[in-house]
Amino acid sequence: GQSLEQPSEVTAVEGAIVQINCTYQTSGFYGLSWYQQHDGGAPTFLSYNALDGLEETGRFSSFLSRSDSYGYLLLQELQMKDSASYFCAVSRSGYSTLTFGKGTMLLVSP
Amino acid sequence: DAGVIQSPRHEVTEMGQEVTLRCKPISGHNSLFWYRQTMMRGLELLIYFNNNVPIDDSGMPEDRFSAKMPNASFSTLKIQPSEPRDSAVYFCASSHTRRNTGELFFGEGSRLTVL
Secondary structure (H helix, E strand, O other), rough: OOOEEEEEEEEEEOOOOEEEEEEEOOOOOEEEEEEEEEEOOOOEEEEEEEOOEEEEEEEEEEEEEEEOOOEEEEEOOHHHHEEEEEEEEEEEEEOEEEOOOOEEEEEEEO | OOOOEEEEEEEEOOOOOOOEEEOOOOOOOOEEEEEEEEOEEEEEEEEEEEEOOEOOOOOOOOEEEEEEEOOOEEEEEEEOOOOHHOOOEEEEEOOOOOOOOOOEEEOEEEEEEEE
């Protein structure tokens, strides 16, 4: 099976930088995705890493180390609207499905 | 463009009743997924269709759950009979398998409460 570990909660202040880590165990690893979900809303896609390294998309960046089975989501210049749950998810070779972690609740305070 | 459309958005029913949740995927997407989200178990995959064919239903809890995809633009998830432990938010998502970018497009979800 697959398993993913991420912190349950992270707090930060506006303007700060926060990193949300994700470690995974799965056979046939293909890629790591990150999703954001506001309370009562749908998960929305943020980023995807299939290769080692950093992917940058505006204020958000995502990193992957395949050898360490580890990735992280980096959020810069935090805003109040970034308060949400963030999920990492793994995809496997030959499979279109995603297995999600339990999510990290990010609380951004003024 | 319209996203994934789910109905109903909210459903409150009594134990033993039949519940049918509906989903219209994004036009052109050939993969459809049903996920269930609870506080305890997070986001769990229930079933995955590709080109209208069920490929992986290993996440379907038990025989009370069934899902169909009669055509490329419609899918249903049925629970019969429903139980209080089925209370959750049920999400439908779609994607195109050729573009394996780890991106699924989720609907707004159907929040089910079974009393």
